[in-house]
Amino acid sequence: MIHLKNSKYVPSDSHDLLLRARELTSIMKITVRDMRVSSRYLEFDVSVPKERLEQLIKKLEPIGPLDHAKHVIDEPMGKEETIEKGRYYFNYERFWESHEVLEGAWKKSQGKEKELIQGIILVAAALVHYQKNENEICLSIFNRALEKIGNATGKFHKIDVDALRNKVSSMVRAAAPEAFTI
Secondary structure (H helix, E strand, C coil), X not given: CEEEECCCCCHHHHHHHHHHHHHHCHHHCCEEEEEEECCCEEEEEEECCHHHHHHHHHHHCCCCCEEEECCCCCCCCCHHHHHHHHHHHHHCCCHHHHHHHHHHHXXXXXXXXXXXXXXXXXXXXXXXXXXXXXXXXXXHHHHHHHHHHCCCCCEECXXXXXXXXXXXXXXXXXXXXXXXXX
16 A cells, blocks of 8 residues: 555546556556545555565656555454554545454454444445545445444444434435545
């Protein structure tokens, strides 16, 4: 995962940025699978051998300067730490990573807690689509998230569930998704 600093792009630029990244790196014979635009980052999913990472970063410089690069792996963590890390990624508009990390907590849960975590995961997944300018898909997933969140209320690991539900419901009603914090 490569995060370039974003100073001017919006989600509607995501398709063109993905094509540009693929064009800039075409001679490298690597895979640029996907990209998302947040207010802070241009997030690229890439498959690249470690020894060619610097070359890849250099090729992408015309799009933006490097913020950070991360090898994405499953990290063994306790449920509390997993939820906190997922919340951190969510609040920094790293929704794909949030979704991935929170799945670890979801796997360790059951009952109503499992449903609530799945709802939060779906909100993060929806916002991944927002970052790719796929707003109809985003809104559809928001509706599924609201079903999973159900009647849960109060705080869940520092997440205000009522505020989360209200924010998602408001965006669905207005058909206007946007990034927000939890």
